[in-house]
Amino acid sequence: MYQYTENDQKxxxxxxxxxxxxxxxxxxxxxxxxQFRALRLRxxxxxxxxxxxxxxxxxxxLLNSKQVRKLAHIAREYDKNYCHITTRxxxxxxxxxxxxxxEILAELASVQMHAIQTSGNCMRxxxxxxxxxxxxxxxxxxxxxxxIIRQWTTLHPEFDYLPRKFKIAVSGxxxxxxxxxxxxxxxxxxxxxxxxxxxRVIVGGGLGRTPIIGQVIKPFLEKKHILSxxxxxxxxxxxxxxxxxxxxxxxxxxxxxxxxAKFSAMVEKEWALLRDANxxxxxxxxxxxxxxxxxxxxxxxxxxxxFEQHLSTDxxxxxxxxxxxxxxxxPGYKAAFISLKAPASPPGDITDVQLDVVADLAxxxxxxxxxxxxxxxxxxxxxxxxxxxxxxxxxxALKLATPNIGxxxxxxxxxxxxxxxxxxAGSIGVAKExxxxxxxxxxxxxIGDLKINMSGCMNGxxxxxxxxxxxxxxxxxxxxxxxxxxxGSSENNAAIGERLGPAxxxxxxxxxxxDILDVYVKIRLEDEAFLTTVxxxxxxxxxxxxxAIS
Amino acid sequence: xxLVKDKEIINNTWRFVSDEETxxxxxxxxxxxxxxxxxxxxxxxxxxxxxxxxxxxxVDDIAxxxxxxxxxxxxxxxxxxxxxxxxxxxxxxxxxxLEEIRAIGHYLLDQVFYxxxxxxxxxxxxxATDLTQVLTNLNDFTVQYQRSVN
Numbered sequence: 001m002y003q004y005t006e007n008d009q010k011x012x013x014x015x016x017x018x019x020x021x022x023x024x025x026x027x028x029x030x031x032x033x034x035q036f037r038a039l040r041l042r043x044x045x046x047x048x049x050x051x052x053x054x055x056x057x058x059x060x061x062l063l064n065s066k067q068v069r070k071l072a073h074i075a076r077e078y079d080k081n082y083c084h085i086t087t088r089x090x091x092x093x094x095x096x097x098x099x100x101x102x103e104i105l106a107e108l109a110s111v112q113m114h115a116i117q118t119s120g121n122c123m124r125x126x127x128x129x130x131x132x133x134x135x136x137x138x139x140x141x142x143x144x145x146x147x148i149i150r151q152w153t154t155l156h157p158e159f160d161y162l163p164r165k166f167k168i169a170v171s172g173x174x175x176x177x178x179x180x181x182x183x184x185x186x187x188x189x190x191x192x193x194x195x196x197x198x199x200r201v202i203v204g205g206g207l208g209r210t211p212i213i214g215q216v217i218k219p220f221l222e223k224k225h226i227l228s229x230x231x232x233x234x235x236x237x238x239x240x241x242x243x244x245x246x247x248x249x250x251x252x253x254x255x256x257x258x259x260x261a262k263f264s265a266m267v268e269k270e271w272a273l274l275r276d277a278n279x280x281x282x283x284x285x286x287x288x289x290x291x292x293x294x295x296x297x298x299x300x301x302x303x304x305x306x307f308e309q310h311l312s313t314d315x316x317x318x319x320x321x322x323x324x325x326x327x328x329x330x331p332g333y334k335a336a337f338i339s340l341k342a343p344a345s346p347p348g349d350i351t352d353v354q355l356d357v358v359a360d361l362a363x364x365x366x367x368x369x370x371x372x373x374x375x376x377x378x379x380x381x382x383x384x385x386x387x388x389x390x391x392x393x394x395x396x397a398l399k400l401a402t403p404n405i406g407x408x409x410x411x412x413x414x415x416x417x418x419x420x421x422x423x424x425a426g427s428i429g430v431a432k433e434x435x436x437x438x439x440x441x442x443x444x445x446x447i448g449d450l451k452i453n454m455s456g457c458m459n460g461x462x463x464x465x466x467x468x469x470x471x472x473x474x475x476x477x478x479x480x481x482x483x484x485x486x487x488g489s490s491e492n493n494a495a496i497g498e499r500l501g502p503a504x505x506x507x508x509x510x511x512x513x514x515d516i517l518d519v520y521v522k523i524r525l526e527d528e529a530f531l532t533t534v535x536x537x538x539x540x541x542x543x544x545x546x547x548a549i550s
Numbered sequence: 551x552x553l554v555k556d557k558e559i560i561n562n563t564w565r566f567v568s569d570e571e572t573x574x575x576x577x578x579x580x581x582x583x584x585x586x587x588x589x590x591x592x593x594x595x596x597x598x599x600x601x602x603x604x605x606x607x608x609v610d611d612i613a614x615x616x617x618x619x620x621x622x623x624x625x626x627x628x629x630x631x632x633x634x635x636x637x638x639x640x641x642x643x644x645x646x647x648l649e650e651i652r653a654i655g656h657y658l659l660d661q662v663f664y665x666x667x668x669x670x671x672x673x674x675x676x677x678a679t680d681l682t683q684v685l686t687n688l689n690d691f692t693v694q695y696q697r698s699v700n
Contacts, residue, residue, distance in 0.1 A: 007693045014692065014693070038629065039660055152695060154695050155691065157663075158635045158636055158639050160632065160635075160664055235639075238636050243631060278697070
């Protein structure tokens with residue numbers, strides 16, 4: 001994991017000092033609301049329904065145990081004993097006091113963390129595959145490039161006041177777990193015909209009000225050109241992206257309105273003027289790769305029989321292994337998910353007590369590292385199989401071992417009307433109700449791979465348009481209604497969900513989801529996943545059931 | 551009126567002439583529109599001529615004229631319009647413009663560090679008391695991650 005140099009530390013410390021001054025000036029009335037808004041957003045501070053919200057950057061989802069303990073401390077001292085993991089691998093606090101934020105940022109800086117550019121119309125936290133470096137289908141570890149991009153984007157003087165927010169995701173595996181086709185720029189490490197690894201560059205994807213699948217602008221870009229190519233795209237976007245209408249200001253609209261060919265020509269022209277003077281040296285890449293060298297795995301970690309024995313004698317443990325662990329490239333190791341989707345708790349929330357234990361477990365079992373995932377869970381990425389039983393027991397004691405990763409109750413959910421000033425409808429309460437209706441764990445496991453994403457408004461923070469089942473809260477004359485979509489996906493087979501029909505009332509949404517799952521169980525072919533069934537039969541059978549006049 | 555130039559507070563010697571006004575004497579700045587329409591008179595002007603650019607202006611349009619332009623004012627109608635940051639970068643890095651680039655209008659005092667990095671070397675403020683704040687804010691950061699003009 002990347003460790004700050006003296007310069008990195010200085011930069012975040014100076015940023016804290018700057019924001020402290022800005023906050024003081026605002027509290028004294030020397031900055032207007034509008035002026036301070038732009039500054040606080042660039043330091044992760046939103047003003048929400050009840051209180052400010054502070055979004056802390058989780059650089060491509062990576063955290064160490066010391067940082068996790070600091071998050072626990074902040075949750076305890078400055079918030080209501082919990083925080084929230086977001087779909088972009090960040091961490092949110094829902095109840096900080098605005099005058100305390102500089103102090104919180106100073107606490108974060110003491111463990112090499114910050115909240116720089118986690119909101120506002122600027123380049124945001126670079127996200128990546130939560131299984132980077134350990135998964136079995138990796139072409140190359142994307143994290144060194146994520147860190148190079150993180151540094152390049154941080155306090156970029158030219159591109160901090162863009163037409164709209166700008167998100168970059170990097171994936172290094174065959175299976176796209178970073179939703180790269182739904183980012184402003186998606187980067188995919190790929191091998192060309194001569195076996196050389198470079199980037200496939202995707203541009204103009206995005207969710208929100210107008211979900212659009214990104215298009216390939218460059219099928220193969222040599223690694224040494226990555227920053228100059230990003231700079232070319234950003235300059236074209238900064239100069240030509242629409243600023244007249246914030247709903248048309250994302251790069252996806254510029255790409256769509258210009259057409260990919262014209263947009264690409266503009267980028268190529270700009271890039272030709274930059275490329276040669278801005279190459280990333282092989283030394284720089286190698287030095288960054290060294291920062292992400294694999295930990296010292298035990299070659300003797302192969303199971304001594306104990307793991308297999310627990311699997312065969314303890315059904316609950318075996319179920320947890322099946323759903324909440326992923327294969328690891330090193331024999332004898334697995335990546336273990338920490339489910340933040342226990343039935344009664346809001347999706348993605350974690351308490352200070354749980355955070356402290358997670359930090360201890362990371363130290364004990366996973367080289368002191370923890371990762372945040374897009375689906376609002378955590379992962380210990382490097383756990384020996386022989387340690388999994390003990391890990392599971394300790395997670396289970398804290399309600400962090402619900403065996404539901406990738407299933408119906410592993411829902412992505414935004415804070416909704418309960419916290420967010422943008423929301424039109426509640427989402428946490430609905431998630432809870434759906435969870436209660438899907439109470440039978442065997443049923444959930446029988447349903448299998450299913451991604452339900454629910455957002456409380458059109459902004460789509462919970463990526464509802466790419467959920468296998470998407471739920472979107474809408475406001476109709478002050479009443480909460482829910483729009484359902486089916487068939488979305490953010491993975492390799494990227495697709496935007498199709499609208500099932502008219503929005504359903506709040507007291508009907510849970511039944512609608514149950515109906516959809518019932519139809520699936522009836523019509524699926526053997527071992528056919530939900531998404532495959534929807535793609536095979538279309539929405540009609542589901543629609544007939546949900547809108548049947550009873 | 552005073553302003554900050556090259557990290558010092560100095561007196562302003564330039565005057566903006568709107569499209570309707572006569573040019574008058576001394577060092578003047580005009581809009582890009584006027585520069586295009588009235589270049590003959592401007593080149594004969596006794597005194598230096600500068601340009602006031604807005605975010606919507608295209609810097610490439612004046613690339614060939616820069617030798618005759620002795621000041622570029624970047625006029626912020628809205629601090630959130632980041633195009634002017636690219637304009638400054640283009641002037642310095644692409645067109646090797648070496649004379650004064652001045653930020654004017656509604657930029658934020660908290661943007662001066664970024665502005666200086668993309669090549670702005672002078673700052674005009676609404677209130678004279680803000681000039682010292684500009685000098686402070688120019689030193690907000692001593693480290694940086696990426697190349698720019700400065």
